[in-house]
Amino acid sequence: MLDGASPSPRKRGEGRGEGQPHTPAQAPAPHPSPLPVEEWGEGIDGPIWKDGAFHHDTWVSVADGEALPEAPAILPKKRWLAERDTLGQRDAPLGLRLEPGEAIADIGADLQRFALIALSFPKFRDGRAFSTARLLREKYRYPGELRAVGDVLSDLIPFMRRVGFDTLQVTHAPTRRALIEGRIAEVSLHYQPAGIVEPPAGTRPWLRRSRR
């Protein structure tokens, strides 16, 4: 199982990733993308899109029951709540993973301890993490790395950027290609302020344009 792949149990036949069937029929069908699905692992570009390139993931997602490694480790919220009092001596950075629907109000004071917070998009239609990202940035002033994980697709990426995500974990092959080739089609003008600082676009109060 890929690091950081969606933790929510996927029904057979649903979801994305190499070899997952993607049609409504029961018969296995090839992945709809006509080009070969990239594999990653040792020596190949990793799944983390950051600063214009793909990188290996330096973080480890800690599974249930697994001991914390001596490496940057991402904990689900439940694990954090159970162990937070014992993690004070830890040297390696800590990360937090939040599923949509998990509150942050009860861990608001803890957020500064995380060098990374990963927000999950179990299905691209579930847009809760967009609001969570903005709250983390704007209400809690979270300064660390905000990462989008899960069903991260081309057409969501401009929105993710605008609400404050720094990095993306991308496993969808056409999206990876589009990122590498600089082909994410987006609208660079915006009618509203969002989470990040954007230069104004004209004199009307809320118009913004993308930074790049």
Next chain:
Amino acid sequence: MSKTATQISVLTANRLGDGIVVFLDFEGAWNEDLEQAIVARSPDEVKALEDRGAWDAVHNLVVEPYLVEVREEGGRPVPIRYRERVRVAGPSILGDVPGYVEPAPSPHRSSRWGEGRGLPSAQAEGEGQPHTSAQASAPHPRPLPVKNGERGAGAQLVEAA
């Protein structure tokens, strides 16, 4: 889609490029004419239709394929469900639609695997000429439930000619 359909069924979908209602015909093409539809009469045949539909959907010929249960009246398939009869016949009130004109032939009318993989892209849209390719005569990976091109002639699954 019913896996254990014992009724006779046809496979319908909408063409990707223009959304028009089509049926899988006995030559494996997506045909606007229900009377040309291939009829599945056994669970194996139904499965073959479903597989074919799924494959063609994945390969961007059509969207949302599904089975329609039919009965035969005068040798022609008629959908059992009222909604499906409306879908086949078109809006019942078309005669009253102000200004309605019949369209010119659609550039998407050749919706068949083998005549190019899927449809021409939006940029390359021509006048709907099918691409000729070496694949035009290759067997479809999901064979139809027919024997030698006969329509509804039997339950054996063979490679389409």
Next chain:
Amino acid sequence: MYRYDEFDAEFVRQRVAQFRDQVGRRLSGELTEDEFKPLRLMNGVYLQLHAYMLRIAVPYGTLSSRQLRKLAHIARVYDRGTGHFTTRQNLQFNWPRLSDIPAILDELADVEMHAIQTSGNCIRNVTADHFAGAAADEVADPRPYAEIIRQWSSLHPEFSFLPRKFKVAVTAAEKDRAAIQVHDIGLHLKRLADGRLGFAVYVGGGQGRTPIIAKLIRDDLPEEDLLSYLEAVLRVYNLYGRRDNIYKARIKILVHEIGAAVFTAQVEEEWQRIRDGALKLPAAEIERINAYFAPPAFERRPAKAALRAPDRAFDRWVTRNTHAHKHPGYAIVTISLKPIGGIPGDASAGQMDAIADLAQRYSFDEVRVTHEQNLVLPHVRLGDLWDVYQALSAIGLAEANAGLVTDIIACPGLDYCALANARSIPIAQRISERLAGRQDDIGDLKIKISGCINACGHHHVGHIGILGVEKRGEEHYQLLLGGSGAEDAALASITGPGFGPDGIVDAVETVVDTYLELRSGPEEPFLAAYGRLGAAPFKEALYA
């Protein structure tokens, strides 16, 4: 009306280019249907029963003649010569090819139109009173605020993947012609205690499977806080709205399940945090947008009508289809798109062109779409009414039935819609033909027909509502009575067992006959009589 500046024009151009890219990737197979569907929905592209459908945004129902002519042109060139005006003031084309849609969007961009966010789980077209800027009873024109909301909600990065669709309506009069109480957010523009403009905010109204009248959650929102308050409402909804069941995913369910008080507290808490932030509306911006909606140059003393021979049909039309204008010497004209026996809300390309000409010539270049599937010429000199009437007669759109029993609202129904269980248009046609002869006597009576539980025909707020269902594989219709979408908002009640396609027409006639028999006089309209009499005599007549 609002005019695009360079930013607006460039935004739409980029959005069209983005969608063209998405369509191309769909046609080539790089995007699956599952991935493409939310994207095409955000551009108003549906897959219906027979074909795709393109829903074009008509912001707060306002069109210029140039825009209407472009719609006629698109109907001719890319569709089948016809279009349908909807219950959300938009326009639908029923046969566009997916491969043509980028070109259609380019054509729309030329006249400052688009199909952005007319479907999908995002903030939809903001609708408004179709008499805005013309009616005497409004406090101020609500459309500048609708425009401000429209802009703020366009490609909002946080609110593009909501649990479900989100509909906002704005009105500015005590008489609610925008049905704000059955919207996700309804805004009533009014004067606050200190005399400044502000809003009463209603949240959680809606129809569909679970019709609910909205709750008033704040009665006195100052105008400068409009966007921050909306952002707080949307944020609470985005985070807490249900996503497990599409029939329970609207904000009305959230408000219902946690209670209006708890919901309001959450909104208010978030709002207090952000209200003084970037979304505070500067007075200068409100004024700037207001300027686009400045009243046209009305004549101080418009010429009166020329003397002519009496014409009873014209007189009926003036009585029925014109409404008092705030400026003396002018009238608001309703163009009924409900010819007797015709298809509610449909217009041919030729009719659209003719109406565009009328708007340009007689109505300061403006036409409106109403949520009751009619059109409006908002500013017509009394002296021009005769010419307008003649011109409408020539195109078959001079039926004097605004608000009468034949002014029926019907969704496209099973004739077009993949979601429908039954046809609604033929029912509307047959009721219209059956009752046309008595429509003046019957008086104000709103019939609304939906072909399925999604209630796009707004049957829950019809004086008479009809819901099409499927019963044992055949079309079947439930009858409801006593609803209203106006300021006296109420949900209609079902009468009892349903009827077949013939039976429902008879049933409606029975209800009408009962009303005529029992009303206190012609001055008591149906809804009032129903309120007085209750459902019992109607049920008795229907099921005895």
